[in-house]
Amino acid sequence: MERFTDLAYLTGDFKKANTSVSQAGLKTMDWFHSTHLTKYLKFKKEKPSISFIAGSFIHDFFQKNINKKDIDLNEAETEFSKLIDSLNFEDEKQEMKSKFILKYIKDYVGNHLEAIQKISKSKNWEIEKGFSDWYDDKYMGSTLDIATEGYIDCSNDDEKIFCEHKNRFGTAKFSPLKTNRVSTTATRIGDWLYSKANKITKPQFTHCMQSAVYSKHLKNEYKPFLIYVSESDYTIFDENNCWELSPEGLKYFFKKFIQICIQRQEMMKFANGDIKRLACLIGVDWSEIRNYKSNFMMQNYHEEDMQKLIKFYEEL
Secondary structure, eight states: OOBOSOHHHHHTOGGGOEEOHHHHTSOHHHHHIIIIIHHHTTOOOOOOOHHHHHHHHHHHHHHHTTTOSSOOHHHHHHHHHHHHHTOOOSSHHHHHHHHHHHHHHHHHHHHHHHHHHHHOOOSOOEEEEEEEEOOOOEETTEEOOSEEEEEEEEEETTTTEEEEEEEOOOEEEEOOOSSSOOOOSTTEETTEEEEOOOOOOSOOHHHHHHHHHHHHHTTTOSEEEEEEEOSSOEEEEOTTTOGGGSHHHHHHHHHHHHHHHHHHHHHHHHHTTBHHHHHHHHOOOHHHHHTGGGOTTTTTSOHHHHHHHHHHHHTO
């Protein structure tokens, strides 16, 4: 019988396993791939994703400077330029997108810093507050037997507030000029055009669950904020302009988190360590696989690994 590689799942000892809100927020098939199948099939390291790389860079640089008075944003541009120069992009679209983001990297960091100043003028922020919690909440008669672990972006114990920061990147598209005129706009580099992300009007489902779980860890005593930053502006959501972050909304999304985790836990128990059985329980979305280059979880898999994945499903 083909089994999971994770010892906790293989033995059924779920108390040695853990989950996260980011995992719960994925489509079930994407969760299965990232958590189990790619490890089982021994995939290569994914090709560089500039959205993940740039997001991590902005996140780290912003947090490093969150409590400082004087911040040199030119340093962000210098460091990010060195970072993308060190990467080996196999996809020209990814490489060009990195160059566009470099143009705006100071704006991204600056907007994060300005947004948090809107929330509080405090210079006493704690970053990456880690936690691990167990819950007694039940769904369909079952209790979650997996620890939930995570890190809260920014929290302020003095003011009882916490916030999560998200980046919104645009898209790069090959779009040659029809004349010999050279464009000097910031949205074009040679034959490539950059389209900015649309203005966000409501927070994403996953991020609402994330805030709900963090609020639960903080005993629902801290006011949550969700901050979305683009190259040109930022949007701040809180309980005053967003039902999802109200006490009622947080209860709703915490319940959804518990339901998703327990459903997956029960599937894993039923599979009893057999990865093919789990794959059959989850099912396969062939439409997603056929169009995997449009799926943010699969678009950076190597072609040979995608063939392994397809073969796995074909032979179930």
